[in-house]
């Protein structure tokens with residue numbers, strides 16, 4: 153559904169008299185299969201939105217190639233636009249129009265007849281559970297309801313491929329779950345969905361495959377399970393007072409069960425071990441013998457954040 157090769161984009165930005173170049177995307181090779189939910193996951197400024205905006209024909213790549221739904225990004229941008237839907241971070245609704253009006257207008261902009269536009273609006277309002285307040289102004293909707301209108305607007309022209317930029321940012325947990333359910337429903341209907349997120353739980357729960365992006369490059373890619381399996385074994389997280397961290401690193405480095413140790417953000421030390429259950433008593437004994445007192449000790453299965461940390465040396469959260 154999407155194949156990209158060497159996509160690049162830089163921006164010039166001015167700070168006073170100095171002009172600096174930001175390499176937002178630095179040679180991205182991406183393949184997204186038909187019918188999957190693909191997540192671009194990465195910290196702020198990683199290049200997720202820039203990638204999506206290039207693929208949605210909103211900005212021109214400096215270099216590289218891409219094919220989307222069989223159309224060439226550079227050669228046939230109008231054709232790409234016809235085959236994709238794009239829902240931006242801020243969404244596309246205005247305060248003083250109703251969901252029904254927005255949907256009909258959007259359909260009309262794609263050249264759909266008045267009668268067909270009304271039929272599609274009706275169907276989408278029902279599918280996204282918006283019928284009850286379809287004729288009220290959008291400013292009266294909750295965040296979750298408004299986001300559902302955004303999704304409906306993105307698919308009124310029945311695209312093969314839908315781009316969602318941060319679909320649940322700012323939503324409460326219940327509304328997030330509602331949006332996830334809608335996205336899964338679109339996949340069940342055969343649509344391919346590409347979304348950006350910096351929520352690990354969202355990528356984990358919703359995406360069939362995830363590409364982790366950092367500094368404009370794909371750091372790693374796979375199903376959530378594959379990525380977590382990459383970091384095999386368990387992770388023991390230990391919170392220590394600031395002045396005890398360094399001595400603890402020294403003491404624990406000698407443990408025979410230790411595969412790797414990372415000093416995470418804030419106070420946590422992370423120990424990557426084969427068997428967490430066996431490692432915890434040993435860790436506690438070593439720390440006690442050295443007179444060190446952990447504030448907390450946790451045992452957890454590797455998360456996507458551990459994958460990110462292992463690959464980049466930094467935490468996503």
Ligand SMILES: Nc1ncnc2c1ncn2[C@@H]1O[C@H](COP(=O)(O)OP(=O)(O)OP(=O)(O)O)[C@@H](O)[C@H]1O
Pocket residue numbers: 163164165174175176194195196197198199200201202203350
């Ligand atoms: N129009 C622009 N002009 C100058 N710099 C830009 C522009 N758009 C993006 N950038 C820079 O490019 C880099 C990548 O930005 P981008 O918005 O793609 O990241 P992102 O991964 O989507 O981040 P976020 O999660 O915060 O949305 C950042 O350093 C950003 O400041």
